[in-house]
Amino acid sequence: MASPTKIKEVQSFLGFANFLRRFVANFSHMARPLHNLVKKDTPWKWDTREQEAFQSLKDAITNAPVLCHADPTKPYFLETDASGAALGSILSQQQEDGRLHPLGFLSESFKGAKQNYNPDKELLAIIRSFEYWRIFLEGTLHPITIFTDHRNLEYWKESRTFNRRHARWHLLLAGYNFQIVYRPGKQSGKPDALSRRSDHANIPPANQTMLPDPIFANVALVTPKKNSNAK
Incomplete structure (x- = not known):
């Protein structure tokens, strides 16, 4: 997943990340730079802080212990x-x-x-x-x-x-x-x-x-x- 290049892409990423926030420690703190970026009347600025927040969230939601292996004997x-x-x-x-x-x-x-x-x-x-x-x-x-x-x-x-x-x-x-x-x-x-x-x-x-x-x-x-x- 490439880094966002506009506000709508940040909003979309945050929306999906919220699906998994219950499994990510310190989610709110980790996502704060991105939430600040999408506030009304905030000019676009993608700097080191925003990139680090994006990468940290992406890593958190795509790695164990968040993701598990499927067990066909259990309900989905x-x-x-x-x-x-x-x-x-x-x-x-x-x-x-x-x-x-x-x-x-x-x-x-x-x-x-x-x-x-x-x-x-x-x-x-x-x-x-x-x-x-x-x-x-x-x-x-x-x-x-x-x-x-x-x-x-x-x-x-x-x-x-x-x-x-x-x-x-x-x-x-x-x-x-x-x-x-x-x-x-x-x-x-x-x-x-x-x-x-x-x-x-x-x-x-x-x-x-x-x-x-x-x-x-x-x-x-x-x-x-x-x-x-x-x-």
């Missing part, structure tokens, strides 16, 4: 977010301390037509996560628990006529065992363009339900004993 937890500019997600599993620890992260900016995908962006965050972590998430022993703000996703609980894009998504979702849980307080993802898969089937439009009611679960029934947001 997926945290997703879609802001106006980007989507982001973290794949996690519960570890011995009772908390969710990340296995990896994904971030991708909305470009071109994707910027106009409302109310599709929250759903697209799930789609892209399934594609990106397909090797882990396809054919899991346990349902994948997806933490997200699914108020926008409730749009997909009704039967609708799908366009070609929605039909591709519907086919992809059918290959995964998952449940969606509403949990407030999510953070926005950082834009980081990644390749988009193109091996999707061409299905004619038809009235179908993208996310049936049973997919939406109660957060109290699936959250690990020790809250994943615990400090």
Whole structure:
């Protein structure tokens, strides 16, 4: 990841770093130079202090003990977010301390037509996560628990006529065992363009339900004993 060259890139990096702040000691102190830089009416200045803060945060969120190895015998937890500019997600599993620890992260900016995908962006965050972590998430022993703000996703609980894009998504979702849980307080993802898969089937439009009611679960029934947001 290259150093930011403008305010928006710093904001995006900080947004995604916040996903993992609970695992980074002294996160607020470490990130302070970057937070100061994005304050209103602050002129752009990328100097030694800002570069050191950026590098320290980047190192902290991409190295052990923050990141863990996947265990196919344990349930997977997926945290997703879609802001106006980007989507982001973290794949996690519960570890011995009772908390969710990340296995990896994904971030991708909305470009071109994707910027106009409302109310599709929250759903697209799930789609892209399934594609990106397909090797882990396809054919899991346990349902994948997806933490997200699914108020926008409730749009997909009704039967609708799908366009070609929605039909591709519907086919992809059918290959995964998952449940969606509403949990407030999510953070926005950082834009980081990644390749988009193109091996999707061409299905004619038809009235179908993208996310049936049973997919939406109660957060109290699936959250690990020790809250994943615990400090």
